[in-house]
Amino acid sequence: MIELDIRKQMLTADGLRSLEVSVEIPRHSLTCIWGPSGSGKTTLLRMIAGLVKPDKGTISINSIPVYDSGKKINLVPQRRHVGYMFQDYALFPNMTVEKNIRFAQGRDKDKELVETLIREFGLDNLRRQKPDKLSGGQKQRVALARAIAAKPHLLLLDEPLSAVDEEMRLSLQDEIVKAHTLFSMTTLMVSHDRAEIARLSTHLLPIGQGKTVGLEKASFL
C-alpha cells in the first residue's frame, strides 16, 4: 500500500498552483495519474521518488514512512526503493544494455533476474549495444528492465510512451502490462492518453482540479 497525503506549491506558466493529493494506492495496482499539462503529474512522481521535496504531508511506501514533514523524515532517493523510468529514459551512454541493467543491482547481484529481464524484454541481441544505437522503443524496454532490476517496492513511469509512434506505443503498452504482472509490481504511471489509461490501468488518480482525495476505478472511462 502506498499512502500519500501531500501538499506542494508549484510555480507554473499560469502562476502559483497548489498540488494537493491524499490517496491510498493498493498493492499490485497499476494506477494512472491523469490531468492537464502543468497540473503536477511529474512533480507528484518526483516527490514520491524523493527527487522533489513536498511542502508538507506524509508519504509511506509499504508502511515505511519515506517522508513526514511533522516528524522531519525525508529519506534520500537511494533509500526509498522506488524504480523510476524517466521521460528521456536516462540510459547511461557509457554502458552497454546489459551493463545498464546490471548497474541497477546492489551488492546482492541477482544474475538470474538480469537474464530473465533481458529475455522477457527481447534484449538478448542488443545486450552489447550502447544506448545511442537503440531505437526509442528499445530504449524504453531497457529503461523498464533497468528500473525493475533494482527490485523496487514501487515502479514510477513518467509518460513512458510519449516519444514513440502509435504502432510502437501499442506494443510497449503490452510490455508495461507484462512487467507489471510478471514481477507483481505496484505501478504508478503518468499518462494523458485516455485510450492508454483505459487499456492499462486498474485505478485512476486524476489531479488538477483542487484537492485529489481517493482513487477512482479506471473503468469509469
Next chain:
Amino acid sequence: MMDTDFITTLALTGKLAVLTTIILLVIGLPVAYWLAYTHCRVKVVFEALVCMPMVLPPTVMGYYLLLAFNPQKGFGGFLDRFFDVRLAFTFEGILIASVLAGLPFMIQPLQNGLQGLPVSYREAAYTLGKSKTKTFFSVLLPNIRPSVITGIALTFAHTIGEFGIVLMVGGSIPGETRIASIAIYDEVQTLNYRQADRYSLILFLLSFVLLVIIYSINRGPNNYFTNNKHLG
C-alpha cells in the same frame, strides 16, 4: 648535440606541467562538481575567483604571490618559522603559482561537461540506490571524458607556456625555476638566437600537437569549444 642546460630546462618545464596537471585534476574534479550542481548563493563568487587568472595580468598574480611567500612576514613567515619551507624563488613556489594560474583551464571544461549532462542521469542513478560518489565515478565521469581530456590538455599546454607569474615568483634560476618560456627570453636578451630558436620550435610544436588532440576529440556538435565560445 644537446647541451645539459637545454635538457635540464626542458625537463623542468615538463615536470612543472605534469605536476600542475595532476594536482589540478585532483583538485578540479570535486570543485567542478560542486560548482556544477550547487544552489549556494555564493557560487558566483567562487566562479569569478576560479576565472580570475584568465583576465588578470599574470604579473599581478605573481606579485601577490611573491608578497604572500615573503619569509619575513605573514603566510611566508609562518611557513618559514614552523616548517622551514621557503616558496619564493623555488620550484615548489612556481608549482603553486602554476596551479593557481591553471585553475580555469581545468575547472571550466569539467564544470561545463558536468552541466551538459542531463540531470536525469544523476537522478536515475540515485533512484537505483547508488551513492553520490558511485554515481560520480561510474556515470558522470565516464560521460564527460572529452571534457576531462580537454581540461588535461589545456592545463598542460597553458603551464608549458606560462611566463609572467613564474618569472615573478621564481625568477630565472637554472635547474630550479627557469622553464623554457623564460629561457627563450633570457637567450634573446643575450642575443643567443640559435638557442631561442630551439626552445621556441619545441614549444610551438608541443602546443600545436596538444591543440590538434583537443580539437580532434571535441569534433561534433556537442563539444566543449562550441559550447564555450568565450574560451575558444
